[in-house]
Amino acid sequence: MSHTIRDKQKLIARVRRLKGQIEGIERALEAEKPCGEILRQLASARGAMSGLTAEVMEDHLREHVLQAETDAERRQGGEELIGAIRTYMK
Template sequence: MAHTIHGKKKLLARVRRIQGQAAALERALEQDADCTAVLQQIAAVRGAVNGLMAQVLEGHILQHLGDPDTPAPQRERDVATVASALRSYLK
């Protein structure tokens, strides 16, 4: 996935922020934090993961499905890959 390699630095920064948010969620749970604070932290983690998914998916679509030079059989495989990822993610 060449698009993830080009955006590797930004993607890794997003992943590290997600790790920090997940660690904060773990600390909140360990410290018996208020339910509202825990729910807010869960929402933050979820939003961050959704943003990461959107960024990678957009890059994949633009790189693979938007390239007019991609042969039809490859494009069909790429469409199936994106559809599978979406089905899995939206469960």
């Protein structure tokens, strides 16, 4: 993923926040917190993961499709995105 430095830093910050949410779920399970609370934490982490995935897809589309330097590069970037969309929607 040869995205811009700025995009990269943003994505890494997001994945670290997501890791923090997962660690929160781990602690809640260990502390035997109420189920309803754990389910809310899971829903929130799932939203964070979907947002991260949308952002990686968007960055990929910008860098490897819209700003591709050759037609071949653009085609390959497009096929990778199609593969990701298909996997995601299965």
